[in-house]
Amino acid sequence: MKGLRIGLTLRVVAVIVVLGLAVFPLYWMFVTALTSNADLFGQDARLIPDFSQFGVFVDALADGKATGWLLNSLTIAAGTTVLSIGLGIPLGYALSRFRFRGKAVMTIVLLFTQMLPEALMVVPLFALFRRFELLDSLTGLVLANSAFVLPIVALILKGAIDGIPNELDEAGRVDGARPFTVLTRINIPLIAPSIAASAVIAFFHAWNEYVFAVTFIFNPEIQPASVGIANFIGELGTPIQTVMAVAFMFTLPAVVFYLFVQRYVVAGMTAGAVKG
Template identity: 55%
Template sequence: MARFRPFHAIAVLALLGVAAFPLYWMFVTSLTPSARLFGAAPQMLPDLAQLPVYLDALTTTSLRHWLFNSMVVAVGTTVLSLLLAVLPAYALSRLKFPGLLLLGFVLFLTQMLPEAMLVVPLYDIFARLGLLNTLLGLILANTAFTVPVVTWILKGAIDAVPGEIEEAAHIDGCSRLGIVLTVVVPLIAPTLAAAAVIAFFHGWNEYVFAQTFISDDQLRTASVGLASFVGELSTPVHTVMAVGFIYTLPAVVFYLFVQRYVVAGMTSGGVKG
């Protein structure tokens, strides 16, 4: 039976408090009337009488549409990134062919280009293809940035899969594609979860492409919609914090749902066998 260590427990609770405090402060600020926001003493406890601000945010704005759009973009980016990255990751890990190192370098090179530098050429390409003002366009743009990262993450996990398992599947008559889909992919499921978190967060938080490619208010993502509350002369801080708190919750819930797989995936590439 493990021995209880109070100092370790206190340290863990302290770290949890530090991690959760920004969310708590957003919640408290969202329930603080504007007249008291800039008082001499900060309000540390939420004023639950102000909870209708959340109902107002959901009913008087397009927040529900924005959250739905963000979810579509994030899930679409995650699924498409994983689908497109599995086979290149397997090729980088298992196959030997001319230009292998160059391909890996090019994948790294794509991460050196900031999104802002590609907005103009992508805008022109999407305009020609009819992808402007569509969620599909945002999914494709975000996927282009996440696939290289996901590919290298999955490659590290595939490197740790014993080759004997694939040889046994090959002897049983399984094709190369069948080996990837039925043998390798289940074995690297924890790493797939870790890569999914990265892709999901990128699609959920992305702002530059969403601001540039979308002009219809009903197709805005939540990141762009949240920024629209900032006015030139005044900004309803408590409303912004309420919307921001609601916007943060789905990403937090998603991470909590897959966090045990993420931890396993982060370490799966370090031990072979």
């Protein structure tokens, strides 16, 4: 009994330590945003936020630029997530369940695309977007981010569908279900955790993306927050408190999204697999 208590105590301590390490950067941004210049450049670090300095958040949102950046980032991330998942599910299903010429080559090509850095694709994408008038457009960023993250989403979902017994698909076809029905009624409910994990990957990639955004967007009004925050860095000075305030607000939606989706990631893989 004593050994169980010690083991439980050690696990609780380990969880608290890991949680502290994960939350501390967010807390430090919040504290720094609420620190005066005198304390910020003083000898002793301030660990407790000074809420009398909360006006920095109000000032950061006053002109509407930061709010616009956050809304642009949300639009890009949401669009990328929906598009990549919407295309990744049928692509992963086709690679998993159908036999066709070039299937192995296509899978390898999808894998190799993840070895290409974004910077290497900027020039050809810039020329392509200029031809199709997609520069300076949120739609262009959604397409660029989706193209970059779609291969990994498709491979993740392919692996998840590979783990579903073919007997379930055959049972659906015996009942008269078409391939689309088999995908939507049988496979998708079973791979919901993998879909949630893929959505997290797609959302975070688009939310944090900088290279495409700074290259393809020229209008400051439609810049995402990742580019907008970088604009605070000046030649003669940088408003540290403002940068940290906007960065804190930029980080919160991603954290909230992950906490919301986490419950689906850990959901049972076989929920609804048994036919009554």
